[in-house]
Amino acid sequence: MTEREHHFMQAAIGLARKGMQNGHGGPFGCVIVHGNEIVGEGFNCVTSANDPTAHAEVVAIREACSRLQTFQLSDCELYTSCEPCPMCLGAIYWARLQKIYFAASRHDAADAGFDDSFIYDELVLPLAGRKIPMLSFQRAQAVEVFEEWKKWPGKISY
Amino acid sequence: MTEREHHFMQAAIGLARKGMQNGHGGPFGCVIVHGNEIVGEGFNCVTSANDPTAHAEVVAIREACSRLQTFQLSDCELYTSCEPCPMCLGAIYWARLQKIYFAASRHDAADAGFDDSFIYDELVLPLAGRKIPMLSFQRAQAVEVFEEWKKWPGKISY
Numbered sequence: 001m002t003e004r005e006h007h008f009m010q011a012a013i014g015l016a017r018k019g020m021q022n023g024h025g026g027p028f029g030c031v032i033v034h035g036n037e038i039v040g041e042g043f044n045c046v047t048s049a050n051d052p053t054a055h056a057e058v059v060a061i062r063e064a065c066s067r068l069q070t071f072q073l074s075d076c077e078l079y080t081s082c083e084p085c086p087m088c089l090g091a092i093y094w095a096r097l098q099k100i101y102f103a104a105s106r107h108d109a110a111d112a113g114f115d116d117s118f119i120y121d122e123l124v125l126p127l128a129g130r131k132i133p134m135l136s137f138q139r140a141q142a143v144e145v146f147e148e149w150k151k152w153p154g155k156i157s158y
Numbered sequence: 159m160t161e162r163e164h165h166f167m168q169a170a171i172g173l174a175r176k177g178m179q180n181g182h183g184g185p186f187g188c189v190i191v192h193g194n195e196i197v198g199e200g201f202n203c204v205t206s207a208n209d210p211t212a213h214a215e216v217v218a219i220r221e222a223c224s225r226l227q228t229f230q231l232s233d234c235e236l237y238t239s240c241e242p243c244p245m246c247l248g249a250i251y252w253a254r255l256q257k258i259y260f261a262a263s264r265h266d267a268a269d270a271g272f273d274d275s276f277i278y279d280e281l282v283l284p285l286a287g288r289k290i291p292m293l294s295f296q297r298a299q300a301v302e303v304f305e306e307w308k309k310w311p312g313k314i315s316y
Contacts, residue, residue, distance in 0.1 A: 016300065047316055050228055052229045071208045091210060105294065133257050157271060158184065
């Protein structure tokens with residue numbers, strides 16, 4: 001890594017500490033970089049915003065997209081103080097970020113009391129083996145809407 | 159399933175169709191139920207809101223949490239028109255929902271042009287094998303913030 005990457009990761013870790021110290025939520029921070037400019041930043045706000053989706057990465061992605069007026073960040077890099085949890089990693093794929101840098105690992109997060117590692121384990125289990133029961137029905141009616149989507153004029157893919 | 163569950167799933171599928179027809183985004187809908195009341199609903203708004211995280215489930219979870227003023231929905235059920243993608247499944251675990259019902263599968267979603275199944279495949283690959291490059295550095299500095307968190311007075315776990 002060069003000084004450039006170290007600079008942006010320090011910004012992400014700085015946000016993690018700031019968010020924690022100011023009582024916003026867990027100790028996680030993130031910045032999104034376009035060229036050499038930070039276009040989105042976030043720290044965890046789950047408990048202060050009553051929003052379980054307000055992880056640092058999600059907050060930063062939403063801010064960057066809002067600022068750049070796009071739903072795809074394919075020319076941006078993301079720096080996060082900790083390996084993204086499955087929710088954030090999913091968000092990263094949907095936003096199609098170019099490159100991800102992280103500092104601490106999911107195991108470090110688990111050691112600090114967070115469920116990241118547990119959720120990674122759950123995701124690959126068959127439905128019946130998961131801690132949260134998940135049942136499927138009315139598939140045909142939902143597939144019907146997908147069929148309408150396939151033929152929908154003017155749809156925007158993402 | 160009883161008439162009750164069919165009723166709520168029809169509401170979720172109805173939102174999927176409505177969101178698509180009104181140009182909000184992809185054909186996905188979701189409702190969150192507390193007792194016998196819908197406390198959160200959502201349809202996909204990715205392209206209209208420039209927000210790659212605005213999947214039906216995330217929108218519904220955020221709305222339910224905001225309405226109930228909580229970051230945990232452990233006494234709520236979620237009905238979604240399609241098997242949650244990894245991002246939404248992560249959000250479901252973080253919100254600690256009690257039970258999940260879905261209609262179409264991740265494979266139906268893939269067949270309609272969505273990346274759900276691809277992202278599930280990526281999540282379990284080692285970092286080096288993923289389509290988005292992911293690199294780790296400055297772990298020690300980030301772990302230091304976790305150590306501060308462990309000793310932080312008045313922290314709220316989630």
